[in-house]
Amino acid sequence: MKAQLESIIHQVWQKEKRNLFTFLTGAGISSDSGIPTYRGIDGIWVKGTQFHKPEEFGTLRYFKQHPEEVLQYSLFRKKMFEEASPNESHAELAAIEHQLQDRFHLITQNIDNLHRRSGNQRMYEIHGNNREIKCSNGCKEILLLPQEIKGKDLREDLTDRDKELLTCTQCGHWMRPNILWFDEYYNEKTHKRFSALKIAKNSGVLFIVGTSGATNLPIAITETALKYGALVVDINIEDNNFTNLIRNKKNTLIIREKSTDVLTMIHEIIDELIL
Numbered sequence: 001m002k003a004q005l006e007s008i009i010h011q012v013w014q015k016e017k018r019n020l021f022t023f024l025t026g027a028g029i030s031s032d033s034g035i036p037t038y039r040g041i042d043g044i045w046v047k048g049t050q051f052h053k054p055e056e057f058g059t060l061r062y063f064k065q066h067p068e069e070v071l072q073y074s075l076f077r078k079k080m081f082e083e084a085s086p087n088e089s090h091a092e093l094a095a096i097e098h099q100l101q102d103r104f105h106l107i108t109q110n111i112d113n114l115h116r117r118s119g120n121q122r123m124y125e126i127h128g129n130n131r132e133i134k135c136s137n138g139c140k141e142i143l144l145l146p147q148e149i150k151g152k153d154l155r156e157d158l159t160d161r162d163k164e165l166l167t168c169t170q171c172g173h174w175m176r177p178n179i180l181w182f183d184e185y186y187n188e189k190t191h192k193r194f195s196a197l198k199i200a201k202n203s204g205v206l207f208i209v210g211t212s213g214a215t216n217l218p219i220a221i222t223e224t225a226l227k228y229g230a231l232v233v234d235i236n237i238e239d240n241n242f243t244n245l246i247r248n249k250k251n252t253l254i255i256r257e258k259s260t261d262v263l264t265m266i267h268e269i270i271d272e273l274i275l
Helices: 002-013 027-033 060-065 067-083 088-103 114-118 160-165 193-201 216-227 241-246 259-274
Strands: 020-025 104-108 123-125 128-135 142-144 175-179 203-209 231-235 252-255
Touching: 002 203, 002 231, 002 252, 002 259, 020 088, 020 193, 020 216, 027 088, 027 259, 060 067, 067 128, 067 160, 067 175, 088 104, 088 114, 088 259, 104 193, 123 193, 193 203, 193 216, 203 216, 203 259, 216 231, 216 241, 231 241, 231 259, 241 252
Parallel strands: 020 104, 020 203, 104 123, 203 231, 231 252
Antiparallel strands: 128 142, 128 175
Protein backbone atom coordinates (compact mmCIF):
# COMPACT_ATOMS: atom_id res chain seq x y z
CA MET A 1 0.00 0.00 0.00
CA LYS A 2 2.76 2.48 0.88
CA ALA A 3 4.46 2.02 -2.48
CA GLN A 4 1.18 2.71 -4.28
CA LEU A 5 0.54 5.83 -2.22
CA GLU A 6 4.09 7.04 -2.84
CA SER A 7 3.62 6.60 -6.57
CA ILE A 8 0.33 8.53 -6.54
CA ILE A 9 1.63 11.39 -4.38
CA HIS A 10 4.87 11.74 -6.37
CA GLN A 11 2.91 11.81 -9.63
CA VAL A 12 0.59 14.58 -8.42
CA TRP A 13 3.43 16.50 -6.78
CA GLN A 14 5.16 16.88 -10.15
CA LYS A 15 2.09 18.12 -12.03
CA GLU A 16 1.83 21.79 -12.99
CA LYS A 17 -1.91 21.81 -13.66
CA ARG A 18 -4.80 20.02 -11.97
CA ASN A 19 -2.42 19.27 -9.15
CA LEU A 20 -4.55 19.82 -6.03
CA PHE A 21 -4.55 17.31 -3.19
CA THR A 22 -8.21 17.05 -2.24
CA PHE A 23 -9.67 15.18 0.72
CA LEU A 24 -13.38 14.32 0.93
CA THR A 25 -14.48 13.32 4.44
CA GLY A 26 -17.63 12.04 6.11
CA ALA A 27 -18.99 10.85 9.43
CA GLY A 28 -16.58 7.92 9.70
CA ILE A 29 -13.65 10.24 10.35
CA SER A 30 -15.34 11.55 13.52
CA SER A 31 -16.28 8.16 14.97
CA ASP A 32 -13.02 7.95 16.94
CA SER A 33 -14.06 11.21 18.61
CA GLY A 34 -17.14 9.47 20.00
CA ILE A 35 -19.61 10.93 17.49
CA PRO A 36 -21.87 8.19 16.11
CA THR A 37 -22.16 7.76 12.37
CA TYR A 38 -25.54 8.44 10.85
CA ARG A 39 -27.07 5.16 9.83
CA GLY A 40 -25.61 2.55 12.20
CA ILE A 41 -27.76 0.77 14.80
CA ASP A 42 -26.33 3.15 17.40
CA GLY A 43 -26.21 6.04 14.98
CA ILE A 44 -26.92 9.68 15.65
CA TRP A 45 -30.30 9.51 13.92
CA VAL A 46 -31.42 6.83 16.41
CA LYS A 47 -30.36 8.68 19.56
CA GLY A 48 -32.85 11.38 20.47
CA THR A 49 -35.19 11.21 17.47
CA GLN A 50 -37.86 8.84 18.76
CA PHE A 51 -36.45 6.27 16.30
CA HIS A 52 -37.51 8.21 13.24
CA LYS A 53 -35.89 7.26 9.97
CA PRO A 54 -33.36 9.89 8.84
CA GLU A 55 -35.28 10.63 5.66
CA GLU A 56 -38.37 11.45 7.76
CA PHE A 57 -36.91 13.38 10.69
CA GLY A 58 -34.11 15.21 8.90
CA THR A 59 -36.34 17.23 6.60
CA LEU A 60 -37.62 20.79 6.30
CA ARG A 61 -41.13 19.33 6.10
CA TYR A 62 -40.77 17.66 9.52
CA PHE A 63 -39.19 20.80 10.97
CA LYS A 64 -42.16 22.92 9.94
CA GLN A 65 -44.49 20.43 11.66
CA HIS A 66 -42.37 19.90 14.81
CA PRO A 67 -39.89 22.80 15.10
CA GLU A 68 -39.23 22.56 18.84
CA GLU A 69 -38.50 18.83 18.66
CA VAL A 70 -35.98 19.32 15.85
CA LEU A 71 -34.32 22.33 17.51
CA GLN A 72 -34.04 20.42 20.80
CA TYR A 73 -32.37 17.59 18.91
CA SER A 74 -30.04 20.05 17.16
CA LEU A 75 -28.97 21.41 20.56
CA PHE A 76 -28.47 17.86 21.82
CA ARG A 77 -26.07 17.37 18.92
CA LYS A 78 -24.45 20.74 19.69
CA LYS A 79 -23.58 19.47 23.17
CA MET A 80 -22.32 16.17 21.76
CA PHE A 81 -20.06 17.97 19.27
CA GLU A 82 -18.73 20.41 21.87
CA GLU A 83 -17.85 17.61 24.28
CA ALA A 84 -16.00 15.69 21.54
CA SER A 85 -12.37 16.38 20.70
CA PRO A 86 -10.67 16.21 17.30
CA ASN A 87 -8.96 12.84 16.87
CA GLU A 88 -5.73 11.75 15.20
CA SER A 89 -7.28 11.74 11.73
CA HIS A 90 -8.36 15.36 12.15
CA ALA A 91 -4.87 16.24 13.38
CA GLU A 92 -3.22 14.53 10.41
CA LEU A 93 -5.40 16.42 7.94
CA ALA A 94 -4.53 19.71 9.62
CA ALA A 95 -0.84 18.78 9.40
CA ILE A 96 -1.17 17.84 5.72
CA GLU A 97 -2.81 21.20 5.00
CA HIS A 98 0.12 22.91 6.71
CA GLN A 99 2.50 20.96 4.44
CA LEU A 100 0.68 21.56 1.16
CA GLN A 101 -0.69 25.08 1.76
CA ASP A 102 -2.82 26.22 -1.20
CA ARG A 103 -2.50 22.87 -2.98
CA PHE A 104 -4.63 21.34 -0.20
CA HIS A 105 -8.43 21.38 -0.10
CA LEU A 106 -10.82 19.65 2.27
CA ILE A 107 -14.41 18.95 1.31
CA THR A 108 -16.38 17.63 4.27
CA GLN A 109 -19.90 16.34 4.77
CA ASN A 110 -19.51 16.76 8.53
CA ILE A 111 -21.29 19.51 10.46
CA ASP A 112 -19.49 18.82 13.77
CA ASN A 113 -16.81 21.57 13.51
CA LEU A 114 -13.98 19.15 14.42
CA HIS A 115 -11.96 19.83 11.26
CA ARG A 116 -12.07 23.55 11.99
CA ARG A 117 -11.16 23.02 15.64
CA SER A 118 -8.16 20.90 14.61
CA GLY A 119 -6.83 23.73 12.42
CA ASN A 120 -8.10 23.14 8.88
CA GLN A 121 -8.92 26.34 6.96
CA ARG A 122 -9.10 25.46 3.23
CA MET A 123 -12.39 23.74 3.75
CA TYR A 124 -15.81 23.39 2.13
CA GLU A 125 -18.60 22.24 4.47
CA ILE A 126 -21.01 20.93 1.84
CA HIS A 127 -23.68 19.87 4.35
CA GLY A 128 -23.53 23.14 6.26
CA ASN A 129 -22.58 23.30 9.93
CA ASN A 130 -24.03 23.30 13.42
CA ARG A 131 -22.50 26.71 14.30
CA GLU A 132 -24.99 28.70 12.24
CA ILE A 133 -28.71 29.27 11.90
CA LYS A 134 -30.95 30.76 9.25
CA CYS A 135 -34.63 31.59 8.84
CA SER A 136 -36.88 28.63 8.00
CA ASN A 137 -39.06 31.02 5.97
CA GLY A 138 -36.27 31.97 3.56
CA CYS A 139 -34.92 35.27 4.90
CA LYS A 140 -31.44 35.49 3.44
CA GLU A 141 -29.14 36.18 6.37
CA ILE A 142 -27.07 33.38 7.89
CA LEU A 143 -26.17 33.99 11.55
CA LEU A 144 -23.98 32.39 14.16
CA LEU A 145 -25.99 30.47 16.74
CA PRO A 146 -26.07 32.85 19.75
CA GLN A 147 -23.57 31.87 22.45
CA GLU A 148 -26.33 32.26 25.01
CA ILE A 149 -28.00 29.14 23.60
CA LYS A 150 -26.37 26.15 25.23
CA GLY A 151 -26.28 22.49 24.24
CA LYS A 152 -29.02 20.27 25.67
CA ASP A 153 -29.28 16.91 27.34
CA LEU A 154 -31.33 14.32 25.50
CA ARG A 155 -34.67 15.17 27.20
CA GLU A 156 -34.05 18.85 27.95
CA ASP A 157 -36.59 21.24 26.45
CA LEU A 158 -36.03 24.67 24.95
CA THR A 159 -36.23 27.56 27.37
CA ASP A 160 -38.32 30.65 26.72
CA ARG A 161 -35.07 32.55 26.08
CA ASP A 162 -33.98 29.89 23.57
CA LYS A 163 -37.26 30.31 21.74
CA GLU A 164 -36.85 34.09 21.67
CA LEU A 165 -33.33 33.83 20.25
CA LEU A 166 -34.47 31.23 17.71
CA THR A 167 -37.14 33.50 16.25
CA CYS A 168 -36.32 35.39 13.06
CA THR A 169 -36.22 39.12 13.81
CA GLN A 170 -37.29 39.92 10.23
CA CYS A 171 -40.38 37.75 9.79
CA GLY A 172 -41.11 36.02 13.12
CA HIS A 173 -40.68 32.46 11.86
CA TRP A 174 -38.46 29.89 13.53
CA MET A 175 -34.74 29.93 12.87
CA ARG A 176 -33.29 26.56 11.86
CA PRO A 177 -29.87 24.91 11.74
CA ASN A 178 -27.82 25.88 8.69
CA ILE A 179 -27.49 22.28 7.52
CA LEU A 180 -28.66 20.31 4.50
CA TRP A 181 -31.77 18.25 5.13
CA PHE A 182 -32.90 15.26 3.09
CA ASP A 183 -35.63 17.10 1.20
CA GLU A 184 -33.35 20.00 0.22
CA TYR A 185 -30.97 20.66 -2.67
CA TYR A 186 -27.29 21.58 -2.63
CA ASN A 187 -26.60 25.20 -3.53
CA GLU A 188 -23.53 27.42 -3.64
CA LYS A 189 -24.33 29.86 -0.84
CA THR A 190 -24.76 27.29 1.93
CA HIS A 191 -23.28 24.12 0.51
CA LYS A 192 -20.54 25.34 -1.86
CA ARG A 193 -21.76 23.05 -4.62
CA PHE A 194 -20.03 24.79 -7.54
CA SER A 195 -16.88 25.57 -5.57
CA ALA A 196 -16.54 21.92 -4.55
CA LEU A 197 -17.02 20.72 -8.12
CA LYS A 198 -14.44 23.26 -9.34
CA ILE A 199 -11.96 21.92 -6.77
CA ALA A 200 -12.70 18.37 -7.96
CA LYS A 201 -12.05 19.41 -11.56
CA ASN A 202 -8.62 20.75 -10.63
CA SER A 203 -7.58 17.89 -8.38
CA GLY A 204 -4.63 15.68 -9.12
CA VAL A 205 -5.78 13.22 -6.47
CA LEU A 206 -8.99 12.82 -4.49
CA PHE A 207 -8.73 10.96 -1.19
CA ILE A 208 -12.12 9.72 0.04
CA VAL A 209 -12.01 9.21 3.81
CA GLY A 210 -14.71 7.89 6.13
CA THR A 211 -17.76 8.36 3.93
CA SER A 212 -20.02 5.91 2.13
CA GLY A 213 -21.27 8.23 -0.62
CA ALA A 214 -24.93 8.10 0.34
CA THR A 215 -25.70 11.61 -0.99
CA ASN A 216 -25.37 12.90 -4.52
CA LEU A 217 -22.86 15.77 -4.31
CA PRO A 218 -19.99 13.60 -2.96
CA ILE A 219 -20.64 11.17 -5.80
CA ALA A 220 -20.69 14.06 -8.31
CA ILE A 221 -17.39 15.33 -6.87
CA THR A 222 -15.82 11.91 -7.43
CA GLU A 223 -17.25 11.60 -10.93
CA THR A 224 -15.90 15.07 -11.80
CA ALA A 225 -12.46 14.23 -10.44
CA LEU A 226 -12.36 11.05 -12.50
CA LYS A 227 -13.60 12.83 -15.63
CA TYR A 228 -10.76 15.35 -15.49
CA GLY A 229 -8.04 12.80 -14.86
CA ALA A 230 -7.59 12.76 -11.09
CA LEU A 231 -6.36 9.73 -9.23
CA VAL A 232 -8.93 8.55 -6.68
CA VAL A 233 -8.12 6.76 -3.42
CA ASP A 234 -10.99 5.24 -1.40
CA ILE A 235 -9.95 4.98 2.28
CA ASN A 236 -12.75 3.28 4.20
CA ILE A 237 -13.08 0.21 6.39
CA GLU A 238 -15.67 -1.39 4.11
CA ASP A 239 -16.99 -1.17 0.55
CA ASN A 240 -19.42 1.65 -0.25
CA ASN A 241 -21.00 3.62 -3.08
CA PHE A 242 -17.64 5.09 -4.07
CA THR A 243 -16.19 1.59 -4.37
CA ASN A 244 -18.86 0.69 -6.89
CA LEU A 245 -18.03 3.85 -8.84
CA ILE A 246 -14.24 3.40 -9.03
CA ARG A 247 -13.79 -0.37 -8.98
CA ASN A 248 -11.98 -1.66 -12.09
CA LYS A 249 -11.14 1.88 -13.26
CA LYS A 250 -7.59 2.97 -13.98
CA ASN A 251 -5.80 5.37 -11.63
CA THR A 252 -7.79 4.33 -8.56
CA LEU A 253 -6.78 2.68 -5.30
CA ILE A 254 -9.03 1.03 -2.70
CA ILE A 255 -7.65 0.86 0.85
CA ARG A 256 -9.43 -0.97 3.66
CA GLU A 257 -7.54 0.36 6.67
CA LYS A 258 -8.24 2.83 9.48
CA SER A 259 -8.10 6.43 8.29
CA THR A 260 -5.56 7.47 10.92
CA ASP A 261 -3.01 4.91 9.75
CA VAL A 262 -3.37 5.88 6.10
CA LEU A 263 -3.37 9.65 6.72
CA THR A 264 -0.25 9.29 8.85
CA MET A 265 1.42 7.49 5.95
CA ILE A 266 0.35 10.21 3.49
CA HIS A 267 1.72 12.85 5.88
CA GLU A 268 5.08 11.03 6.09
CA ILE A 269 5.34 10.61 2.30
CA ILE A 270 4.71 14.33 1.73
CA ASP A 271 7.23 15.15 4.46
CA GLU A 272 9.88 13.20 2.57
CA LEU A 273 9.05 15.09 -0.64
CA ILE A 274 9.31 18.48 1.04
CA LEU A 275 12.61 17.64 2.73
